[in-house]
Amino acid sequence: MINRRRFLAISAAALATPAAAQPTKWHGYALGAEVSLTFDAPPEVAELAIIRIRAELERCEALFSLYRPSSDLSRLNRFGRLKAPAPEMLALLRACDSAYRQTDGRFDPTVQPLWRAAAQNGDLDAARKALGWDRVRISPDCIALDVGQALTLNGIAQGYATDLVTEGLRQAGWYNVLVNIGEYYAAGRNWTLGVSDPQHGIVQTRTLKDQAIATSSPAALRLGGGQFHVLNPKTMHPPQWSTVSVQAADATSADALSTALCHADEGEIQTILDRTPKSTTVICVHQNGSVRTFQS
Numbered sequence: 001m002i003n004r005r006r007f008l009a010i011s012a013a014a015l016a017t018p019a020a021a022q023p024t025k026w027h028g029y030a031l032g033a034e035v036s037l038t039f040d041a042p043p044e045v046a047e048l049a050i051i052r053i054r055a056e057l058e059r060c061e062a063l064f065s066l067y068r069p070s071s072d073l074s075r076l077n078r079f080g081r082l083k084a085p086a087p088e089m090l091a092l093l094r095a096c097d098s099a100y101r102q103t104d105g106r107f108d109p110t111v112q113p114l115w116r117a118a119a120q121n122g123d124l125d126a127a128r129k130a131l132g133w134d135r136v137r138i139s140p141d142c143i144a145l146d147v148g149q150a151l152t153l154n155g156i157a158q159g160y161a162t163d164l165v166t167e168g169l170r171q172a173g174w175y176n177v178l179v180n181i182g183e184y185y186a187a188g189r190n191w192t193l194g195v196s197d198p199q200h201g202i203v204q205t206r207t208l209k210d211q212a213i214a215t216s217s218p219a220a221l222r223l224g225g226g227q228f229h230v231l232n233p234k235t236m237h238p239p240q241w242s243t244v245s246v247q248a249a250d251a252t253s254a255d256a257l258s259t260a261l262c263h264a265d266e267g268e269i270q271t272i273l274d275r276t277p278k279s280t281t282v283i284c285v286h287q288n289g290s291v292r293t294f295q296s
Contacts, residue, residue: 028057031161032158037178049169052168056165066153090138102272105133109136109153110132112151115152130149158181159182160255161181163212163250163252166251184212197217197243197289198242203285212247213251214254215243216230216262218238218242237263239263243284244285247280247281254280269284282294
């Protein structure tokens with residue numbers, strides 16, 4: 001997926017870890033980002049869980065990667081149809097639909113043609129005509145795109161993978177784990193993370209327990225013509241914020257919101273949060289480094 005646009009830095013790996021404890025850390029790469037797991041356990045105990053999670057991440061790549069020609073997403077974009085979609089693909093696209101409606105269309109996975117045109121200095125006006133999540137048809141039998149459409153799941157798939165991994169670990173009996181699959185989920189006990197901006201560094205710390213946090217920084221990658229890689233599906237206006245982090249109950253919704261709210265002004269953010277489950281926090285960093293926090 002998109003080259004790393006996430007700027008969450010762990011400022012303290014374990015707020016409540018006993019001094020004698022030595023957590024096990026595993027690092028890898030999946031869905032276009034560095035990934036990691038931090039366990040309250042010695043390596044020999046954590047090894048089986050790591051093997052399981054690596055298989056889960058391979059499954060996510062096979063479904064959602066834009067850069068694997070054989071992935072389900074690549075085949076959908078190439079042919080415009082995907083018959084008998086996997087349950088995980090259906091679940092993720094339904095989460096996309098929910099985010100699209102929740103954000104009044106600010107979250108729209110059909111921006112892929114626009115992203116490609118911007119990356120290749122192509123015709124942005126022509127590419128914009130392909131946008132429109134409401135033209136995508138989803139059923140258990142088939143996913144169908146309209147003419148000229150293509151999807152990117154970059155703004156939500158890492159969060160969804162984070163939730164899949166977290167749930168897999170929970171089912172295997174692992175509770176005190178910090179999961180980072182491009183987005184973070186802090187499970188079991190308190191974990192302290194820093195919210196970081198590409199220009200201004202760590203601007204705030206957050207303590208999480210059984211919650212997720214996701215971050216989008218539009219200026220982390222520039223496309224052709226100086227376009228920011230987090231694109232605005234409504235207009236060509238630049239992002240409102242340098243960085244948006246969202247703390248929520250799950251990483252899927254946090255990821256989608258952090259993507260969508262990069263282009264939302266303060267009034268729009270509060271309107272969206274008013275229809276969002278409680279205990280959702282949005283941390284927005286201005287271009288000048290000042291921070292504005294919103295709460296549902």
